[in-house]
Amino acid sequence: MGVPSRDSVTILDVARLARCSITTVSRVLNNSSHKVGEETRKRVLDAIRQLDYRPNALAKSLLSKRTMTIGAVVPDISNPYYAEVVRGIQDTADQEGYTVLIQNTDRLSDRLLRGIHILREKNVDGFIFTGGLHGMEGIGELLCELKDRTVVIGRLEENLPSVRVDNERASILAVEHLVQKGYRQIAYVSGALHSTTMVDRLSGFRKALKQFSLPEIPGYIQEGTQTLQSGYEAMKRLLSLPKKPEAILFANDQMLFGAMKALSEEGLRVPRDFAVIGFDNVPLCSYFDPTITSIEIPKYELGQAATRILISLIRGESPQTPLWFPVRLIERESTGKARFQTSDREKGRRHHGKVL
Amino acid sequence: MGVPSRDSVTILDVARLARCSITTVSRVLNNSSHKVGEETRKRVLDAIRQLDYRPNALAKSLLSKRTMTIGAVVPDISNPYYAEVVRGIQDTADQEGYTVLIQNTDRLSDRLLRGIHILREKNVDGFIFTGGLHGMEGIGELLCELKDRTVVIGRLEENLPSVRVDNERASILAVEHLVQKGYRQIAYVSGALHSTTMVDRLSGFRKALKQFSLPEIPGYIQEGTQTLQSGYEAMKRLLSLPKKPEAILFANDQMLFGAMKALSEEGLRVPRDFAVIGFDNVPLCSYFDPTITSIEIPKYELGQAATRILISLIRGESPQTPLWFPVRLIERESTGKARFQTSDREKGRRHHGKVL
């Protein structure tokens, strides 16, 4: 089926084979409201099939000013968190006939700018930004220029359409959970603070300490870089503190997993010696030993919603925004009973050091 | 800087402001070999800046037949393995001024077809395929049509330019390592066999058994689906076997991690009770407890090389292909000494059941 067609079958070729004008071909192609004779239509359809004709999206776009392409600017596609968000974007875009162009920034402001530049040059119909740069200069006005075709996941820029999760509240939720479980000396391992998400999670943690009248002990807030290694290192620092925490909240699961290694190296166990809780609820959480309590962020859904909003923006509609997404705490073993909680008799034995 | 320009500044606007013809503008834009007067050039450059003019890639492409876009067809971008490959593709493409359009197939043949269709319609200059569908019909001739602008990572189709790793040899390497460590009852947990990669890893395992004169014991080859859960389940099945294996090779690290949970649920430990070895060498391997021996696949480099080859193909060159990439075995604790190997006195106590 299909002639060994050269790649450049144009609408003109079809018209010739169907013995009609390109206008007519165009009409059956886009089933235009203009009436086309049954006879002719059939001939056209036939010609299209025979030639394996596919309309050239470029030419169409040049005319219509719409490329049916949206641009997504993300920190790093190989980061599982963003990979999931992007998948949500792609699937949703695909359903609506859009295609997605991705730019990685590695959280570098010049790469962000460059990414936007490239996407504009490629005439994308709209933009989705995620992985906000905290405190980045100059980006604001640039984005405002694109206000009518941009959606932000998070809060890169206040007055842009956006899709969000309440990271502050999520941290509070986590601390509340720990408090209910009887933990009071709570430490926090933050991610790098150039992301608004990480800024919010940290400030949520601080608010929670206040709210539950917990002490903020010096050294109990460590900053990592979202990586396994940085979690490992942060944990080492926490372990070297004179007064060790009872529970630790990590700004993402990766750092938590890194920290687990630091713990096992010292013969310490979770939740016996420490309670830990993570952020993101990656699949491994339910397969780790012990299973890990974590705050679930609806990554795929964020991408999906952002795309839906963007497309409706492109269509000239006025979608509701910002759209808030709920976060949930998934309780697992890692925040179970600690040794010092097993019985009243053991009270006071808390910090007598590890037991082999 | 920059007038609040409507988004439709064309080359004509620039020409008018610079009081010259669009040709001249075009010339300074692409620093054409045609000489342009210093005076004029300056005026043009100025106009461009004032109007914040950016050439329309669409129009350019329509003319040049080149979109500076390449299409990548992958199983699933949210799979960390492919996310890494894609990052290699994107970075390399970006360096060369190309942009990347990604299509996810979820390993469904109709989505593969659809993906190719979309990419052709968008006039990508070339294709990269990865995550080969094993035994897929009809795709061969379609791909051959695109032979001069397609690179395959793996072996989707034999006679296409490609970048490969020797997955068969990798399995043999793994088994060899286990044999050297003194293990002989070796089981294998495969991934889903619709991917050529998984087919090769399995056949490599079988070859290795022969090569080292090891027994292929019934039930010692399990098939999973690359997920944590399927690894967990496969391990459960292995544990229910009358004669349990001494060592297990997993076709990817995810399944191995899932299996670790099954082991710990039974109070079994690695490498004390079982040696395990994975594929892919994901970062977590060095942070897990115990650290995991794994076969490293140069994912990023594969994407990078495929892109380089594709671009040189597009340029009409004749790059060397197929290009083979080496695999390495990264030895860690998970293939260390087993209990039955600790001393000669313990010989014969091998399968006396677990010890708490």
Add this chain to the structure above:
DNA sequence: CTGTTAGCGCATTCAT
């Protein structure tokens, strides 16, 4: 050195 012109492939007036 600079400008005029002719398309690239298509959708869309406006005629017929």
Add this chain to the structure above:
DNA sequence: ATGAATGCGCTAACAG
């Protein structure tokens, strides 16, 4: 019901 002509923004022949 059908077609001829126009132009989207740009580059490349081809004149001057």
